[in-house]
Amino acid sequence: MSISTWGWLVLAFPLAGSLLIALLYRVLSAKAAGWIGTLAIALAFACSVGALLGLLDRPADQREIASTLYDYAGAAGIPFDLGILVDPLSVFMALVVTGVSALIHLYSVAYMGSDRGYRRFFSFLNFFVFSMLLLVLAGNYVLLIVGWAFVGFASYALISFWYRRRTATDAGMKAFVINVIGDIGLVFAAILLIKELGVTDYGAVFELAPEAFTANEWTVVAICLLLIVGAIAKSAQAPLHTWLADAMEGPTPVSALIHAATMVTAGVYLIARSYPLFDLAPTAADVAAFIGLFTLLMAATIALVVTDLKRIIAFSTMSQIGYMIVGVSIGAYSAGLFHLMTHAFFKALLFMAAGSIIAAMAAIQDIDRMRGFRRAMPFTCGALIVGALALAGFPGTSGFFSKDEILAFAATRGGMYWIFAVGGYIGAILTAFYSFRIVFRVVYGEPCEEAKELEGGHLAHAEPVNPATGEVEDTDVGFPGPDHHIAEREWPMKVAMAVLAFGALFGGLIQIPGVTHVLESFLEPVFEASPIAATVHVSTTDAYIGMAVGGLCSLLGIGAAFYLYMVAPGSTLRLRDRFRRLHDFLFNRWYFDELLNALAYRPVIACGRFASGTFERVVVDGIVRGAGDGVGGLGTVVRTAQSGFVRFYALLVVAGLAGLGLYFLLAAS
Amino acid sequence: MIVFVGLGVIVGGAFTALNHVLGPKRPSRVKSEPYECGLPTEVTRTFRFGISFYMVAMLFILFDIEVVFLYPVGVLLNASDSVFVLVEIALFVFLLLVGFVYVWRRGALNWR
């Protein structure tokens, strides 16, 4: 089969799976739906591998295959066809997306076992994977936006999956609104591209752009800044990051798939994909890099104090994506994407382990309540520790190699870019600290009640309550259902976690400085045109110095966590009391929610209220009062129609007419 | 142009205002009643009027006017000597007829 056929099949399977489950939901048994979903993604993964093998067969300079299914709207003169682009970058992304998704589907088959919305869940999940693959494989900016919008919609549907939870629907809405802001940015970028270049195909855009734009010309900077708006909204970077923590209201597999491994990395992909534009607009690239650095540090500090298990991991996700954004913005494209891949492994693993623990805690997510699971759940705890090691960048694990590659590049590029190296290493210390904060508090220590019960072979059971508000859940819409599922007892969960743990531990070995460079040479044809990548080369010595520093940072963070939580337990409380102000500041997430509320949300609501006050009150009140007055005879009708609001209409109409007339008169004189 | 409009507004406004200020105001009941074709403006509960009368009168006016149209057409038709015009008139009359049949069969002409 040709490579483009593989590419189309990658898209076709998840879509077919989603539609099949949606259409047959009355016929299918719950388990069957889950397995169909998993199978669809597994097939998509197989097809991605097919595409990969096809690409490897070709010489390096012919690994860019564009394929058009049909001309979508060419008749209308819109430069947009339904086409995909299969090149190393998109195949790499497709592999990561389908691979991790397949494992998470497998995990969900067991984890969501007693959820009433099982079929709906898998239909949505498959649809999400389809949208994500569309985003990744799209051959032009318009189709990218289509995938982008679909992904946002799927994310909204899955965050609000337990729709009887007020907090879940609110979180879904928030995520959607912020993502729409990003969508607007992207759409404007596409409009500008069409206006300036008249094309949207990647190849054509990148070919025309250097001729049409001079470096740092305002149009190209504007296009890139708009792309950045889209990227940071999707990838949860400051200041549009607030939705991601709330998005943890969704089921844990959703958090693992969408809000850790795949969707949130779309911004990184977008910047990497558009690198020829960013090369023309270095200012915009620097802006993106600083946003990444800021988010990296901010989210890491917040993760130090948050007590909700899933939200700690969520802030960690923001922080890690900050690394990737820094990477792709300063020109370390393959390093940034390498980190994207390893992060997908260990973050999905962490979420899976967290899901298993939360299930054992009967849906309690507060780490203050968790303690000493090491004997009760050896497998889960092992997975958690592996994930935390990789996240902390412990020497030898995948996160160690990928993070250091970005920072070493920043240091080598020198000048201003030293800031990113220094900030990155500080972030690494924080990362190591908070990831082992989870480990030491959850795995070690005196077992808590639930852990003890589990050691006795009995899974804790509790009245399901909303962890955020304490309200009793409506299990009818299947808040994880009456039963909980832990990895120790479900082989699909175990398999998924074992595979990911393998990836998290050894995934870094494909890119050992001076030894292997599998990913870099695979992605090279995509990024070879970049002037930065061509001039900046990290020497092996520098890379090893960087790795030494990184390893030191990691050990420092882990050691600090060990001291505070294991050697001198209780010292954190004293620290908290000592620095109460700082703690509050961090615990309230730097007050970003409040800031956005005051700056954006309230004014908009106020405008809306004002508008509805002026436009609506007169009219609606008029009707209600008028209709309420009489018994409904024609007389009333006439009175109502003639008094009050028709006069109000007339006023506006006359005003409009006068305005229009005045305009023409002014135009005349 | 603007000057002209401005002048118009000022003069017009001035005259209205003057009317308002200088005009004699002797409101009486009769004067303040709305005028409506000689009908009593306040319809009392006991006042009866035949809806059929209005209906028939309205239909009469409708068809009467249409028929009046036929006179000039007839004169023209005489002069024009054209089949097209003849068909046109026939069509017009036919459509009128359809309307008439409808009105008649729906019972709008029945005196109740």
Add this chain to the structure above:
Amino acid sequence: MIETPAIDYGALSPIIALVAGICVVLLVGLIGPRGRRGLSSALTLATLAAAAGLLVWQLGEPDADLVAGALRSDGLSITIGLIVVAAAALVVPLQLRDPAAEEAGFGETHTLLLGSVLGMLLLAEAQNLISFFVALELLSIPLYVLCGSHRSRSRSLESGLKYLIVGSIGSATLLYGSAFIYGGSGGATDFTAIAQGIGADLADDPLVLIGIALVAVGLAFKVSIAPFHQWTPDVYEGAPTPITAFMAVATKAAAFAVFARFFITALGPSADQWQPALAALAAVTIVVGNVGALGQDSLKRLLGYSGVAQAGYMLTGLLLGTVKGIDALVFYLAAYMLINMAAFAVIAVRERETAYGDDITAVQGIGKDRPALAWSLTISMLALAGLPGTAGFIGKLFLIEAAVAGNYTWLGVFIVVGSMISLVYYLRVVAAIWMRPAPRLAPAMAGASTEAAGEPGLPRRTGEPGRTPSGAPSGGRCWLVLGAILAATAATVAFGIVPSPLIDFSAHAGEGLASMLGPG
């Protein structure tokens, strides 16, 4: 002496078919008991089918001047005519169980509907000021009556009366404006003659400028462009739902057709003078429509405001004065017809099944019991918002692209922002369908009348179920209606995935315009 005017009977044939159909349907309505539902509906559909067939036949024919140049049949008029006829054909099955049609009699209702369609076809073909105005009135007067045709519901009567008053103001404004233009152009009524009469530079011709402003206002009333839109939500809410559906779609299509024809043929040379004004109107309309829809609980009001916003988008396509703009406009109208018909039809069905009228409560939780309706409404809402994969998306894309190409990028930006705002209220409906439980008190299936919803004193806005009076015509499921809904939805999705047939269709309109402008 009377000369026989040049009449192209072939091009006139859709009109002739409609007139004949009107006579037949009117008279058939007299036979037998009141409301010969089946026969009258079948004859109406047959008439519409005949008109549609003749229109399709004409689509391939060269453009033609009809009746001494009073009318013109070209790509624009035929495409718009087909949209109008299709909308009417989708309304007819919806009327079958409609209490309003039941009450007013099917013969009358369908006659009025066909009369309005006739007016719309003529309006789309109008080529001089006289036929323009006559067609506009022929379109409007049956609609005034139809709006008030649910006589036992005061809200319907109110709607009819309000539409009559506001519509008359619009017509009067239009007529006044036409008079100015007639005078300013040296006594020309024909559109092309007007173009020659007034020339390109209107800077020192305030008479014509005032005329243009007045005509624009009159048309703005008809297509509900802010600030002349205030009647829209009220009338939409009060009118019987099938009529609302027809009004929302067909009136807009026909009025936009003549809007385009008049402004581009007659006033084309002076485009520079009116373009900015219309652009400002379009921007205001997009904002007002989208903001107004935000807090609506009544689905019909919501769609009313949404219709205002859509009118703003469409006006963008019109004012560009380019072939692409007109293509985009007609494409958008066609897509809008499909989407809106499906949405209104679902509302109508739910109105008859529940006691909640058109309140958003009526569609709560239908995802579970009525998946077909739920999916149709969901897709319609998403399509109106412009979600990719639906005809609404490509329609918006087309308009934006046309705006960018026509140097009105900022209006494209308005369309984007407007669509994003609109997501809020469309998704509210979607959320109600799928994520809210069905209202506690089980709605009485049969007998729960729409009357209850319209009667005053009923706390419908609070979402409380109304009392369930008896004696109203029963709802029940009607496969014909469901079929119409599903067909429209399927078309929405199909044209979203493979839009080229609809694009080719709308391209006829642009060709018509190009030929009207001539080589210049």
